[in-house]
Amino acid sequence: MRYKGRRSLITGVSLEPGQIYKIDPLDRKYGRNGFWVEVSDGKDKCRCPYENSDIFLSNWEVAEPGTR
Numbered sequence: 707m708r709y710k711g712r713r714s715l716i717t718g719v720s721l722e723p724g725q726i727y728k729i730d731p732l733d734r735k736y737g738r739n740g741f742w743v744e745v746s747d748g749k750d751k752c753r754c755p756y757e758n759s760d761i762f763l764s765n766w767e768v769a770e771p772g773t774r
Contacts, residue, residue: 711765717752719745726769 707729714721721727725747732742736755743762745752756762 707766708769709765710767716745716754719747719750719752721745729766 708724708726709721710723711721713723719727728746728748730744730746732744732753734742736742737757740755740757741762742753742755745754756765
């Protein structure tokens with residue numbers, strides 16, 4: 707998925723707007739309606755919590771197949 711949020715550094719993974727990352731949902735709740743995802747840049751991984759799907763979708767978009 708392509709990151710479209712603000713530049714941030716989360717546990718060793720630098721999230722840069724416009725870059726593509728692998729996202730894996732984790733079987734773990736965050737608050738009442740939230741969830742955790744694992745983000746990978748191909749070398750390192752980090753875990754990010756999101757309070758709801760609207761917040762997640764405001765930071766991520768589906769990347770076109772074959773783009774990197």
